[in-house]
């Protein structure tokens with residue numbers, strides 16, 4: 001079968017169908033999620049934290065993310081793979097955004113890119129679309145702006161909700177195929193969702209968005225202190241701890257390897 005396309009996602013909204021997005025950063029997890037039928041895989045700049053161990057998304061670079069994106073593309077067969085453009089790689093100018101996004105499309109094989117912001121990145125969005133690069137937008141809590149926002153906190157309360165709404169409409173007009181809404185009141189996310197024809201993808205945005213996204217390590221229970229918006233569907237930290245301790249004990253005791261693991 002063919003890959004999911006941006007048109008499929010817009011058509012799903014027309015039919016009132018919700019869909020899941022999840023992050024991926026390597027080929028093997030990408031294959032698991034792809035074979036489970038997840039239609040969109042995001043190679044998030046959250047890799048800064050969950051892959052590279054930084055405490056914000058700001059330090060991660062294009063060169064850090066390109067090989068992860070290529071691995072996710074190789075590991076998947078059906079999903080649309082979206083590459084997150086990292087901090088400092090697109091804000092400077094539309095031309096800079098095009099150069100960066102082109103690298104993700106050409107060198108990593110991404111099918112779309114994501115960038116953060118509303119009115120301030122509209123020229124970037126317009127140029128990317130005109131160059132043939134599908135753009136996923138991201139409003140609300142935009143972690144690359146954490147130092148301006150003053151922390152990881154709910155966005156869009158009060159009057160800033162109207163600004164977010166007009167940003168969403170402008171992004172739709174500029175040609176974005178979807179918009180992530182992060183950490184915004186559910187009521188605002190619902191109003192945005194019913195006001196635009198492109199899918200909204202919520203994370204900490206309540207139940208009314210067209211899609212949901214989570215960082216896979218959060219939903220699998222690998223993250224230390226997950227946010228309120230995370231639902232934990234597995235406890236991999238406990239399971240991996242159990243397994244690695246059992247392996248270590250077997251090595252120390254000599255219980256591993258056994259005959260079946262051994263070549264004569």
Ligand code: KIV
Pocket residue numbers: 023042043044045046047084180203213214215
């Ligand atoms: O980087 C990321 O993982 C993201 C999603 C949480 C939307 O931007």
Ligand code: NA
Pocket residue numbers: 044045046057084
């Ligand atoms: Na991100």
